[in-house]
Amino acid sequence: MLKFRIENYISLTIFVFYFLGSLQAFNIFGMPIPWLSLSLGFGLIVLGFVLKYIQISLLDISLSLIAIFILLLGNLYFSINVQGSFNIPSRMTTPYPIFLILRYYELIISLFLFMWLKGIYNHYDSSLADLLETRFIRLAAVISVLAIILLFIEQILGLPIIPRNRVGTGGGQQLLTFTGYGYRALGTFREPSHLALWLGIPFFLSLKGEKYRSALLIGATIILTGSLSSIVAMIFGFSLGAARNIGFYVFLVKRYFPYFILIFVVSILVTLGSEESILHIVYERLTNIGSEGQTIGNRTYILDYILDNDSLLILGSGLGNSNILLSNYFQNVNVMSFLSVFVNAYYSGGVLLLLLLSVVFLRAFISVSNSPWMLGLFAYVTLYCFTTIEVFSVYVAMMLSICFGTSKRFS
Numbered sequence: 063m064l065k066f067r068i069e070n071y072i073s074l075t076i077f078v079f080y081f082l083g084s085l086q087a088f089n090i091f092g093m094p095i096p097w098l099s100l101s102l103g104f105g106l107i108v109l110g111f112v113l114k115y116i117q118i119s120l121l122d123i124s125l126s127l128i129a130i131f132i133l134l135l136g137n138l139y140f141s142i143n144v145q146g147s148f149n150i151p152s153r154m155t156t157p158y159p160i161f162l163i164l165r166y167y168e169l170i171i172s173l174f175l176f177m178w179l180k181g182i183y184n185h186y187d188s189s190l191a192d193l194l195e196t197r198f199i200r201l202a203a204v205i206s207v208l209a210i211i212l213l214f215i216e217q218i219l220g221l222p223i224i225p226r227n228r229v230g231t232g233g234g235q236q237l238l239t240f241t242g243y244g245y246r247a248l249g250t251f252r253e254p255s256h257l258a259l260w261l262g263i264p265f266f267l268s269l270k271g272e273k274y275r276s277a278l279l280i281g282a283t284i285i286l287t288g289s290l291s292s293i294v295a296m297i298f299g300f301s302l303g304a305a306r307n308i309g310f311y312v313f314l315v316k317r318y319f320p321y322f323i324l325i326f327v328v329s330i331l332v333t334l335g336s337e338e339s340i341l342h343i344v345y346e347r348l349t350n351i352g353s354e355g356q357t358i359g360n361r362t363y364i365l366d367y368i369l370d371n372d373s374l375l376i377l378g379s380g381l382g383n384s385n386i387l388l389s390n391y392f393q394n395v396n397v398m399s400f401l402s403v404f405v406n407a408y409y410s411g412g413v414l415l416l417l418l419l420s421v422v423f424l425r426a427f428i429s430v431s432n433s434p435w436m437l438g439l440f441a442y443v444t445l446y447c448f449t450t451i452e453v454f455s456v457y458v459a460m461m462l463s464i465c466f467g468t469s470k471r472f473s
Contacts, residue, residue, distance in 0.1 A: 068115055069193055071106070075223040076197040078147055078454055080102040081176060084260055086251045087226040094228055097164075098203070104171045107178045116181040126173040129454075130223050133413045137162065137380030144379065148386055152395045156197050161397075165382040169454055176459035181267065183467030191467060193266045198460075202264030206283040211255055213286065219414070221446035228252065247286035257452060258284045260293030262442045263460055266299065270435035303438030306431070364401055367391060372427030373414040403447040403454060419454075423447075426465040436468040 082099035085240050090098065110116040150158055217458050246254040261280050268277035284292050367388060379387055384406060389398045400406040408416045423444065430436035443451075443461040451458060 063463060068186075068190065072194055073197050075103060075106045075110070075178070076194060078106060080198060080207070081458075083252055083456060084142070084201075086256060087228055087248070088224065088250070088404075089228050100168060100171050105172075107174050110178065114179055115210070117185050118177040118181050118318065118344075119184070122177045122180060124131065125418065125422070126177070129173075129411070129415060130170070132415045133166075133169075133381045135380075136378040137383060138412055140378060140379045140383045142204045144383075148383075148390050151386065152398050154397055155216060162382045163382075165206055165453070168456075169381065172456050172459040175456055176463045179460065179464055181461035182435065183463070192271075195271060197462075199266045199268050199271065199273055201373070202261050202268075202280050203276050205249060205257075207281050207418060209247045209283050210286065212249055213245065213247045226252075229292070232365045246288040247283055249283075254287035255289040258287040259443075259446055259450065259457065260291040262292070262299075263439060263457075263464065265296075266435055266439035266442065267464070269438070270433070291374065291446065291450050295442045297439035298444035298445050301441075302441040303434040306437050307434035325339055355378065362390065364405060368405065371409075375408065376413040376414065376417065378410045381410050399452045401450055401452055403451050403458065406452045407454075426462050430465045430468050433468050436465055440465050 078099055082102070083096050085095040085099075088095050095177070107116075111118075114353065154161060156164065182194055218364045235346060247257060248254055249258040252258070261284050265277055265280045266282065268274070268280060278402065281296075284296065371391075378384060385397050385399065387409075389396065392398065400409065404416060407419045411418075427440060427444075430440045439461065443458065
């Protein structure tokens with residue numbers, strides 16, 4: 063009876079964090095659904111601790127507290143010494159104190175999720191870990207099907223099903239088509255790259271669990287996003303995994319090569335009505351890399367900021383403040399992103415936090431070294447953490463905890 067209750071509890075928690083968290087394009091009662099997902103998920107995690115379903119290690123608690131303490135010190139130092147010399151971006155959607163609180167709120171919940179998932183791997187048998195990973199894969203398959211349906215109905219046919227009532231990432235209305243790039247799968251997200259990133263974990267879990275049909279569906283959806291970062295990250299992940307076990311990837315190519323060809327053909331056909339096909343989009347963006355003012359995703363401004371702010375920071379300016387200083391530097395009316403967990407960690411928490419984060423990623427890498435499937439996942443998401451993801455979010459917490467769980471199961 064207890065085991066049944068735990069299984070349902072795990073399934074519900076994954077649904078709240080992963081599926082509700084994927085509804086990023088929508089508000090409900092004025093609140094973004096991902097924020098509602100965070101709150102509900104946090105309540106479920108606390109319930110698990112109260113009912114003693116989940117145990118967390120003292121080391122994880124200690125590292126989390128140290129990270130938060132370093133960031134709080136940065137915020138305190140900033141408020142005493144620097145705050146009077148910076149300007150709040152005019153398009154910041156929340157008051158400054160609320161802005162900081164929300165940043166810490168997301169970080170704390172993500173750390174709890176990281177410890178929660180690790181607790182499942184460490185304190186239960188493999189059947190519950192298999193259940194957890196199967197839930198990820200099935201929910202990702204649903205998200206993929208939704209994305210493909212919405213691509214046809216909302217974008218190609220121009221018949222919106224559900225109003226996208228959340229502000230777009232650029233501060234205005236959400237986009238359904240992209241200038242020069244035509245149709246790209248969005249699903250329930252605000253950006254194609256966000257959808258591609260969200261599907262990375264279950265894609266590699268599908269390969270590990272030999273659920274190849276799910277992997278093909280999820281992989282096809284990633285391709286339809288036209289996200290260059292995702293495609294490069296997927297190739298990087300496959301390459302690192304193949305270096306560990308080339309035979310496994312040769313087997314995949316031999317058995318599923320016709321399906322990969324079919325995916326590419328469908329990708330072309332789906333986008334024929336747009337300005338460009340998916341393949342042409344990817345080719346054009348690849349050939350633009352290194353041209354004047356362009357890198358992957360046009361991230362040169364981050365490099366410019368690093369080169370102009372290259373003094374060694376023992377302690378950063380605190381969570382959230384670093385983004386405001388970035389916006390002030392470029393005189394931008396929006397709160398700008400560092401587009402890198404590691405760069406943001408450095409300017410928010412200084413060398414201390416960057417070293418702590420690097421140690422955690424290094425430990426995760428060591429954990430997956432015996433599994434080509436999880437080595438691919440680690441490479442995929444880590445590349446994203448260097449080029450797209452800015453904060454230690456729910457998604458990063460999921461990836462790292464699964465990687466640590468791999469060590470438990472494949473050692």
